[in-house]
Amino acid sequence: MRIGVDSxxxxxxxxxSIVDMDLFPLDDDxxxxxxxxxxxxxxxxDTAKLGVDACPVRALKVLS
Known part of the structure; x- marks a missing residue:
């Protein structure tokens, strides 16, 4: 499975990142x-799917 963000x-x-700081690291900003x-x-x-679903602006996607 792969995930990605539209920056x-x-x-x-x-x-x-609240779901999982290791799977969803944040930059300094x-x-x-x-x-x-x-x-x-x-x-x-499953954790990755939860993190993707947690994004209020849908910037994260499950790619495969």
């Missing part, structure tokens, strides 16, 4: 540092 949509709410295409470690798929 032009992210508004630095940080809700994804509070914006998502996930990048456009990140592999989700095996066994973390």
């Amino acid at each position: 032009e949509v992210c508004e630095a709410h940080g809700q994804c 509070g914006y998502s540092a996930v990048g456009p295409d990140r592999e989700v470690p095996e066994g973390e798929e």
Whole structure:
């Protein structure tokens, strides 16, 4: 499974990082540092989906 963030949509709410700071790191300004295409470690798929769903502006996506 892969996730990605549209950095032009992210508004630095940080809700994804509250779900899991390791899967959803933030940069120094509070914006998502996930990048456009990140592999989700095996066994973390459900947590990744929760983090994606937590984004109030839908900047995060499940890619596969």
